Amino acid sequence: MRRIDVIGIGFGIFVAGGLAYLFFQSVGLDSISAGIWAQTLLVGGLLGWLLTYAFRAVTQTMTYNQQIKDYQQAVLQKRLEELSPEELERLQAEVEQEKEKEGKCSSGN
Template sequence: MRRIDAIGIGFGIFTAGGLVYLGLQLVGIDNQLAGIWSQALLVVGLIGWVASYAFRAGGKKMTYHQQREQYEEAFFQKRLDELSPEELAKIQAEIEQESAE
């Protein structure tokens, strides 16, 4: 995420909170109660966002983890493709010997 994206998201959340506040006032809720409800919605949204972030980080579904796994797979596939058939047979024999023990 770029810095301008983070600024835009912050501005959008700020604007949405103000619109919720104004919307609650238009419905007929007094200023103080409208402020409390708009802040409560902001806090609930923030807790939801943090929970989703923690879930993605805990499950390693973040972009960094996915990119790293793809890089490692591509790296090992390239190394495997560079091996000669004799080297590949030797490695397979070593793996079979280790698994037999």
């Protein structure tokens, strides 16, 4: 996110708080109550965003993590495409041997 985006979002939240304050005053609340309710709304929104952020961080579904996974997939795909048919066949045989070893180990327990 660019610095100007952060400034824009901050300014937008500031304006939203002012509009919420004016709305609550227009509905008939006094200035203190309108301020309290406007702050409650903003804090509630902030806590909601924070919870979604924490959830995405814990489940690793953030943009950065997804970009790394996509990059790793692309690198592996490129390496597979560059293998000769003989190398690919040898690699597949190794994978099959590993699967058989894992199958024997887990069934032996």
